[in-house]
Amino acid sequence: TRSIDLAVVAGDGIGTEVVEQGLAVLEAAVAGSDVKVSTTEFDLGARRWHATGETLTDTDLEAIKGHDAILLGAIGDPSVPSGVLERGLLLKLRFALDHYVNLRPGKLYPGVTSPLADPGEIDFVVVREGTEGPYVGNGGALRTGTPHEIATEVSVNTAFGVERVVRDAFARAQERPRKHLTLVHKHNVLVHAGHLWRRTVEAVNADFPDVTTDYLHVDAATIFLTTNPSRFDVIVTDNLFGDILTDQAAAITGGIGLAASANINPDRTAPSMFEPVHGSAPDIAGQGKADPTATVLSVSLLLDHLGLSDAAQRVEAAVAADLVERSAGHGRVRTTAEVGRELAARVAG
Amino acid sequence: TRSIDLAVVAGDGIGTEVVEQGLAVLEAAVAGSDVKVSTTEFDLGARRWHATGETLTDTDLEAIKGHDAILLGAIGDPSVPSGVLERGLLLKLRFALDHYVNLRPGKLYPGVTSPLADPGEIDFVVVREGTEGPYVGNGGALRTGTPHEIATEVSVNTAFGVERVVRDAFARAQERPRKHLTLVHKHNVLVHAGHLWRRTVEAVNADFPDVTTDYLHVDAATIFLTTNPSRFDVIVTDNLFGDILTDQAAAITGGIGLAASANINPDRTAPSMFEPVHGSAPDIAGQGKADPTATVLSVSLLLDHLGLSDAAQRVEAAVAADLVERSAGHGRVRTTAEVGRELAARVAG
Numbered sequence: 001t002r003s004i005d006l007a008v009v010a011g012d013g014i015g016t017e018v019v020e021q022g023l024a025v026l027e028a029a030v031a032g033s034d035v036k037v038s039t040t041e042f043d044l045g046a047r048r049w050h051a052t053g054e055t056l057t058d059t060d061l062e063a064i065k066g067h068d069a070i071l072l073g074a075i076g077d078p079s080v081p082s083g084v085l086e087r088g089l090l091l092k093l094r095f096a097l098d099h100y101v102n103l104r105p106g107k108l109y110p111g112v113t114s115p116l117a118d119p120g121e122i123d124f125v126v127v128r129e130g131t132e133g134p135y136v137g138n139g140g141a142l143r144t145g146t147p148h149e150i151a152t153e154v155s156v157n158t159a160f161g162v163e164r165v166v167r168d169a170f171a172r173a174q175e176r177p178r179k180h181l182t183l184v185h186k187h188n189v190l191v192h193a194g195h196l197w198r199r200t201v202e203a204v205n206a207d208f209p210d211v212t213t214d215y216l217h218v219d220a221a222t223i224f225l226t227t228n229p230s231r232f233d234v235i236v237t238d239n240l241f242g243d244i245l246t247d248q249a250a251a252i253t254g255g256i257g258l259a260a261s262a263n264i265n266p267d268r269t270a271p272s273m274f275e276p277v278h279g280s281a282p283d284i285a286g287q288g289k290a291d292p293t294a295t296v297l298s299v300s301l302l303l304d305h306l307g308l309s310d311a312a313q314r315v316e317a318a319v320a321a322d323l324v325e326r327s328a329g330h331g332r333v334r335t336t337a338e339v340g341r342e343l344a345a346r347v348a349g
Numbered sequence: 350t351r352s353i354d355l356a357v358v359a360g361d362g363i364g365t366e367v368v369e370q371g372l373a374v375l376e377a378a379v380a381g382s383d384v385k386v387s388t389t390e391f392d393l394g395a396r397r398w399h400a401t402g403e404t405l406t407d408t409d410l411e412a413i414k415g416h417d418a419i420l421l422g423a424i425g426d427p428s429v430p431s432g433v434l435e436r437g438l439l440l441k442l443r444f445a446l447d448h449y450v451n452l453r454p455g456k457l458y459p460g461v462t463s464p465l466a467d468p469g470e471i472d473f474v475v476v477r478e479g480t481e482g483p484y485v486g487n488g489g490a491l492r493t494g495t496p497h498e499i500a501t502e503v504s505v506n507t508a509f510g511v512e513r514v515v516r517d518a519f520a521r522a523q524e525r526p527r528k529h530l531t532l533v534h535k536h537n538v539l540v541h542a543g544h545l546w547r548r549t550v551e552a553v554n555a556d557f558p559d560v561t562t563d564y565l566h567v568d569a570a571t572i573f574l575t576t577n578p579s580r581f582d583v584i585v586t587d588n589l590f591g592d593i594l595t596d597q598a599a600a601i602t603g604g605i606g607l608a609a610s611a612n613i614n615p616d617r618t619a620p621s622m623f624e625p626v627h628g629s630a631p632d633i634a635g636q637g638k639a640d641p642t643a644t645v646l647s648v649s650l651l652l653d654h655l656g657l658s659d660a661a662q663r664v665e666a667a668v669a670a671d672l673v674e675r676s677a678g679h680g681r682v683r684t685t686a687e688v689g690r691e692l693a694a695r696v697a698g
């Protein structure tokens with residue numbers, strides 16, 4: 001038997017509800033195999049912060065590091081000042097565990113209605129850099145609250161950091177039928193960072209000669225995501241542009257209720273983390289209204305990362321089948337638990 | 350008679366073609382009135398750079414400053430290294446002339462097909478900050494071209510710079526029926542800049558008590574621009590987020606062939622500049638294929654800025670009528686000059 005030790009950070013709002021279903025589907029996916037899943041829950045997020053003032057202690061971090069992977073629900077609550085949990089918990093995990101590949105598929109499943117009139121086939125993946133860019137927290141403020149305030153945010157980009165994520169993106173492109181990589185940046189304005197990204201893509205291309213590449217400014221990329229999303233295969237981009245483009249990608253493929261993500265440490269020096277793209281949605285929390293599909297698809301990415309690609313594919317297939325059935329449309333709105341139960345049943349087969 | 354001295358920077362690619370039509374419509378709009386338009390052409394852009402190595406000299410800049418407004422076509426060519434003309438000419442104009450309000454309407458005209466299945470009524474305006482943020486050029490690179498390269502980009506935000514553009518956005522919101530202002534930023538990650546923006550909106554709101562406000566992270570804003578663009582009235586945001594959102598706004602309202610913009614110096618210490626959002630489109634340059642509508646709508650913004658609001662409205666009405674007739678669709682594709690001629694005829698009345 002192989003045992004998988006999972007760190008579970010359900011977090012805030014709908015996080016708890018969707019993670020419960022994600023775990024149920026995970027159990028179903030490994031049932032009858034020699035894989036055993038054990039989970040450790042970590043009490044992190046708004047409640048813990050209110051109770052103790054802590055976001056993520058060194059002890060938490062060390063304990064999490066001992067696991068094979070992390071399943072995360074959602075972090076954040078309006079009662080906590082903006083930035084406290086994002087910087088102190090979510091981004092701290094991504095940075096401390098060196099999740100330099102933030103992988104976000106943009107896929108329009110059959111049966112799912114896109115808000116685009118003529119979406120065509122949408123099946124791309126965004127490789128968003130996860131440990132650099134404007135997300136590093138290297139900003140500051142002077143004379144705060146006065147008419148002379150100045151606030152800065154520094155985007156940091158290193159050859160080391162850019163090359164490793166670009167290499168990962170090329171490797172993914174090479175595995176896909178179209179073998180195409182699009183770099184998205186804004187090198188006509190952000191000339192220093194942009195030119196580093198551009199030179200890196202050109203250089204790494206030499207090691208992946210069968211991958212074709214092109215380049216789009218981030219503003220133009222939002223246009224093509226609206227008018228011709230089929231053109232994209234693999235997109236590689238920085239942390240902030242990736243944040244923006246992947247929400248837009250979620251919007252055109254049926255919404256953030258379906259958008260999965262993986263924060264991957266490809267060197268496996270620390271556990272990778274799997275989470276839906278959506279937030280904690282406090283307005284609908286506790287009502288059984290949240291769609292657990294994004295979390296279930298994140299579980300599929302988790303299984304794939306752990307080398308259980310059969311199980312991963314069965315989970316994705318279950319979601320795909322469920323989405324087709326939804327569109328056939330008995331019209332009944334299911335609860336979070338019902339969707340989870342039906343997906344688990346499909347996976348169990 | 351009132352004379353308007355216009356600096357004309359046709360620029361590169363389709364710039365020349367669309368500006369010619371923009372000027373023809375401008376002439377038609379003031380014909381028969383006591384307004385006389387005189388133009389001075391400035392040879393700026395790729396050709397000048399290739400010939401002389403100059404982008405924008407102090408002499409050019411001083412000469413331009415002596416005019417009442419600037420009409421700009423498009424800047425940029427693949428033969429010029431990325432960033433040279435953008436930073437050395439276009440952004441230099443915006444910064445040197447203190448164009449701190451970059452105004453970009455997002456309007457779906459009747460008859461125009463949106464790529465969104467159910468666009469609803471789209472009629473908002475983006476007030477994009479034009480002189481700060483990640484556009485300031487305060488970045489740098491170390492050990493360029495080595496494995497130890499580090500490239501930074503610094504976003505600079507000042508209370509002075511943020512307050513003046515936020516105040517302008519509130520004033521615009523107050524003039525509109527819905528009186529609603531949405532701040533777009535990413536204050537949960539870019540905490541220093543983001544909190545300055547947020548505090549400023551809260552503070553300035555006191556002077557515009559009848560304007561309602563809300564806030565969206567930039568990633569969420571791209572979702573709403575896809576699923577519910579009708580929710581927007583006035584958006585205020587920083588230079589980079591504004592760049593991204595206004596291209597997406599153009600995409601959902603019929604494309605960059607229709608998207609106008611105004612780089613405004615509200616204090617009138619220097620001429621404001623009016624330009625289509627699109628670029629120089631070298632692939633179709635010189636073929637009479639470019640749609641001059643975005644430039645013509647920019648001329649409408651120019652007239653409005655100069656206090657000629659009647660003429661401005663007649664130009665916009667001509668475009669609106671032309672767009673309806675297009676959709677009625679004889680199907681014939683008109684040349685740049687034909688569209689310009691027909692618009693001028695409509696304006697002349």
Ligand SMILES: CC(C)[C@H](C(=O)O)[C@@H](O)C(=O)O
Nearest residue numbers: 086090091243277537538568
């Ligand atoms: C919550 C926030 C810090 C986060 C991000 O910006 O990365 C979220 O938007 C995401 O995309 O996972």
Ligand SMILES: CC(C)[C@H](C(=O)O)[C@@H](O)C(=O)O
Nearest residue numbers: 188189219435439440592626
């Ligand atoms: C050409 C480029 C520098 C410019 C910008 O980023 O502002 C353009 O994209 C625009 O939106 O006017």
